Structures are given as structure tokens and as C-alpha cells.
Amino acid sequence: MGVLAFSALDLSSYCHPTKEGERAATAVKAAGMLPDVRVAAPAVEGTDAYAELTWRMLEDVEFKDVYVEELDAYYWKPTFGDIVNGLEGKEVHITGYMIPVDLDEDFYVLSRYPFANCFFCGGAGPESVIDLRFDGKSPRVYQTDERLTFAGKFRLNADDVYQMNYILDGAVEYTP
Numbered sequence: 001m002g003v004l005a006f007s008a009l010d011l012s013s014y015c016h017p018t019k020e021g022e023r024a025a026t027a028v029k030a031a032g033m034l035p036d037v038r039v040a041a042p043a044v045e046g047t048d049a050y051a052e053l054t055w056r057m058l059e060d061v062e063f064k065d066v067y068v069e070e071l072d073a074y075y076w077k078p079t080f081g082d083i084v085n086g087l088e089g090k091e092v093h094i095t096g097y098m099i100p101v102d103l104d105e106d107f108y109v110l111s112r113y114p115f116a117n118c119f120f121c122g123g124a125g126p127e128s129v130i131d132l133r134f135d136g137k138s139p140r141v142y143q144t145d146e147r148l149t150f151a152g153k154f155r156l157n158a159d160d161v162y163q164m165n166y167i168l169d170g171a172v173e174y175t176p
Contacts, residue, residue, distance in 0.1 A: 050151045050174065053092035055112040058127045058166060060084045068161055076126060078158050078165045085156070093151040093174045094130065098142040108132045109164060114145045131164035132171040139173070149174045 060081035065074045096110040099118055111118040112128040132138075132150060142148075151174035155167040 050091045050093040050176075051087075052176070053087065053094040053154060055094070055096070055128065057083050057087065058112075058130075061127050061165070063126070071161065075161050078126070078156075080156055080158065087154050088156050090154050091151065092154045092168075093149055093176055094168070095147065095149040096130070098144065098146040098148060099129070100142055100144060103141065106134070106138050108138060108142055110148070110150055110168070126165050129164055130166040130168050133167055133169045134171050149176060 060083035062079045062081070063076035064079065066077040067074050094110065096112055097114045097118070099109045099111050099115055101107045101109055109129045109131055111124075113124050118124055118129065133152070150168060150171045152168040152171040155169055157163045157165050157167055
């Protein structure tokens with residue numbers, strides 16, 4: 001049934017969803033076709049444990065095309081849901097695939113998907129990547145598609161078009 005519903009969707013306007021597409025996405029969520037998502041328990045104070053952050057949790061966001069005069073272009077402005085807003089400022093960990101965006105600038109993101117399917121290649125949305133901000137320089141040169149877990153302080157960005165929507169400050173490799 002889910003495959004049938006999915007195959008009926010017109011995905012051609014995924015980058016700039018139509019009102020009909022937005023209504024369909026809302027209907028799918030409301031019908032309970034997506035599993036219930038709950039925030040993991042917070043880290044225990046006084047320990048170096050981190051709450052688990054999942055990619056499903058990061059789907060709790062809606063995007064709207066907004067014109068930015070400075071860029072003379074449209075961009076997706078996020079409106080974060082309760083789950084994502086509840087994670088702001090929390091110490092979390094998440095596992096994904098490394099995408100070295102700019103080695104000269106020491107700019108890495110962690111992606112839900114390997115490079116061939118990641119946001120930068122058009123295969124996923126902006127909710128599927130997190131900007132990794134290390135304290136100082138990254139501890140090593142990371143390779144594309146290394147599957148790793150990182151921990152840090154989770155931060156949201158809805159206004160700066162030059163940054164990702166999700167940021168992990170003080171990012172460190174982590175073994176749960």
C-alpha cells in the first residue's frame with residue numbers, strides 16, 4: 001500500500017514543492033504512514049553520555065521557498081517542529097557518512113546518505129545533512145563516505161543562508 005501511495009506522488013518538483021505536493025506530504029504524515037518519532041533521553045548530567053539524535057528526528061521540519069534579495073535567488077527557509085526545537089542546545093550523537101565539502105576551509109558535513117545520494121547531489125533534502133564544527137581544526141582529513149558517529153552540541157539555523165540548517169558545535173568522533 002505504501003509503495004503504491006509513494007509511486008503515485010509526483011516527485012518532479014521535490015526541490016520546489018507545489019501546494020498539492022505539500023498537502024500530500026502532510027496527508028501522508030497525518031495518516032500515520034511515517035513511524036512515530038520520539039526524542040531520546042537526554043544525556044545524564046555529570047557524565048560524558050550523549051543523547052542519540054536520529055535522522056528521522058531531523059525530518060521534523062518544513063521548508064518554504066523564500067526570496068533573498070541579497071542573493072537574487074530563492075532558498076528553502078526551514079520551520080522546525082517541536083521535536084527538532086526540543087533538541088536545540090542538547091549534547092547529542094549521530095551516525096552518518098562524511099562529506100568533505102571543502103578541505104582547504106576544513107568544512108565537513110555528516111550526511112544521512114552516502115555521497116551519491118546526499119543533499120549536494122540532489123538525492124535528498126537539507127534535513128539530511130549536519131554541518132560539523134570542530135573546536136579548532138578537524139583532528140584529521142576525513143574521507144568521503146566514511147561512516148562515523150559524531151557528538152557535540154546541536155544547534156539550529158533558520159536564517160543564515162550560508163550555513164546548514166543543522167549544526168553540531170564542538171564536534172568530536174564518538175563511540176556510543
